Amino acid sequence: MSLPLIALFLAAFAFGTTEFVIAGVLPQVAGGLGVTIPIAGYLVSGYAIGIALGGPLLTFATTNVARRTLLLGLIAAFTIGQVACALAPSFSAMLVLRVLIAIAHGSFFGIAMVVATGLVAPERRGFAVALILSGLTVSNVIGVPLGAAIGNYLGWRATFWAMGTLGLLASLAIVLWVPRTKNAAASRPxxxxxxxxxxxxxxxxxxxxxxxxxxxxxxxxxxxxxxxxxxxxxxxxxxxxxxxxxxxxxxxxxxxxxxxxxxxxxxxxxxxxxxxxxxxxxxxxxxxxxxxxxxxxxxxxxxxxxxxxxxxxxxxxxxxxxxxxxxxxxxxxxxxxxxxxxxxxxxxxxxxxxxxxxxxxxxxxxxxxxxxxxxxxxxxxxxxxxxxxxxxxxxxx
The missing domain is CATH 1.20.1250.20 (MFS general substrate transporter like domains)
Structure with a gap:
């Protein structure tokens, strides 16, 4: 397995964990931000809406950006967003931050799959897509339970500090292992x-x-x-x-x-x-x-x-x-x-x-x-x- 694909997998794991870990610490988040659990549940639906609507718009708006540069920008937005969530003073601030992170999430997976399939031979494209997707499944097996455990023992804000650290590791992996690339087309599609x-x-x-x-x-x-x-x-x-x-x-x-x-x-x-x-x-x-x-x-x-x-x-x-x-x-x-x-x-x-x-x-x-x-x-x-x-x-x- 190539190092560039491992770097993309790690970033996918980070995004997958932050999407689903909120369910594991939802009661603590609700208590910490002074809202009911059903209201706190909007953090989940807000994230899904951000992915569904914001992701395609951001992707199309950045079509002239080299894909490696774009991937680094998206994982940077993820990392900064996790730190901001850890410091969020109110529920409304937390909701806005989650939606913004979700927009980066929606754009990341589309770009990452294009990059991943471009890094392998045509007969290996299915494997490349599977590896990016496995970041989501492994996040459910490892990331979400671990993030929930951190929240239970150290408080829900510690969960987001841990997510920020994961974002830094993913950023470093992309810098070191994903090759510099550019779109062949010089103009906006x-x-x-x-x-x-x-x-x-x-x-x-x-x-x-x-x-x-x-x-x-x-x-x-x-x-x-x-x-x-x-x-x-x-x-x-x-x-x-x-x-x-x-x-x-x-x-x-x-x-x-x-x-x-x-x-x-x-x-x-x-x-x-x-x-x-x-x-x-x-x-x-x-x-x-x-x-x-x-x-x-x-x-x-x-x-x-x-x-x-x-x-x-x-x-x-x-x-x-x-x-x-x-x-x-x-x-x-x-x-x-x-x-x-x-x-x-x-x-x-x-x-x-x-x-x-x-x-x-x-x-x-x-x-x-x-x-x-x-x-x-x-x-x-x-x-x-x-x-x-x-x-x-x-x-x-």
Whole structure:
């Protein structure tokens, strides 16, 4: 594994940790800033909105900036933002800071994936995308529990000081290991051309697959704790361990998905989408039984991230001649899907359907994804279309 990819992984790990660690210290943050826990929860939704809306705008506004320089600027914004959060005097200040960090987050992952795929041979692009994504999964396995532990023992502000230190390490890794690069194009890309590229069926159908995947993942996952307590009957003390197992499965899955994307992308993707339908139905059937439910959650977590890698690889491949807007829409699309999934799940619960019904909606969403992926692949094969040649190849300055 090359040092530049390790540097990008470390930065992805930092961004992933700061996004999710807030859930582990939310009660302490609420108490420290003098607000209720539901109000403090806006720190989570504000972050998602910042990624979804601000990330693509920042990415397009900085298309003339050399990517290494941009990556350094984004991780610097992350580091300064963590220090500011540690010193935040009020909830409103904290919310604004979180949104600003999220904008950098949304832009970072799009740029990092373009850089990562440009650093490897075409047959290794799936692995490169998987490595960046694994920063998110590993953050859930290591970063979030560790950050929550720091907050519990030393106070929530110490968590953000630790995040700032992580940002410094990621900045140093990028300075030392990521090569100086520049965009081949000397002028700002045409926004209309970027949008036209998104009109390719491989791009917009992949965005549909991304949305369906998020519904299948986050409709149940948003409410996984009450599902495990009320339906499966697990003691609350066991739930963190189940979530840890889910994170381990996700980490395994992201590298499996990368390998499959480099092997046979669309056949592998269609097969995994079909398997995820089975996994979600298994979640529904196994919900009352602890051991089968825990095993099903592990497999479900692995498939979620195994599927995400080829979807993103496909988007990057078919928008390679205009990657700026498309790449930034990847994290944006994921976060829109997360927000929509939480809303739909809450609506179902308010309608009295119960926690056990949530995986069934996920199964329906993934069944739609299987159909869309099959039609898209058949359409592609019939048209004999091939991915475009990258217009903004990385070049040494």
């Amino acid at each position: 045409d926004f209309r051309h970027e949008v036209r590229v998104l009109g390719r069926q491989q791009a917009w159908t992949s965005l549909i697959l991304m949305l369906m995947l998020m519904l299948g993942q986050f409709v149940p996952f948003t409410y996984i704790a009450p599902l495990l307590q009320d339906v499966t009957g697990l003691d609350p003390a066991w739930i963190p361990w189940v979530l840890l197992l889910n994170g381990v499965g996700s980490t395994i899955g992201v590298f499996l998905g990368g390998r499959l994307a480099d092997w046979k992308l669309m056949p592998s993707l269609i097969a995994m989408l079909a398997l995820q339908v089975v996994a979600l139905l298994t979640l529904y059937l196994a919900a009352p039984y602890p051991l089968p439910m825990v095993a099903a959650i592990f497999v479900w977590g692995a498939l979620n991230f195994a599927i995400g890698t080829p979807i993103q690889t496909r988007i990057l491949s078919w928008t390679a001649d205009a990657p700026s807007l498309a790449s930034s829409l990847i994290p944006s699309g994921f976060n829109i899907g997360i927000a929509l999934a939480a809303f739909i799940g809450g609506t179902m619960l308010n309608a009295g359907l119960g926690y056990r019904s949530l995986p069934l909606l996920g199964a329906v969403a993934l069944a739609v994804a299987v159909l869309v992926a099959f039609i898209s692949y058949a359409w592609e094969k019939r048209s004999l279309a091939v991915p475009p040649v990258p217009a903004n190849a990385l070049a040494a300055e």
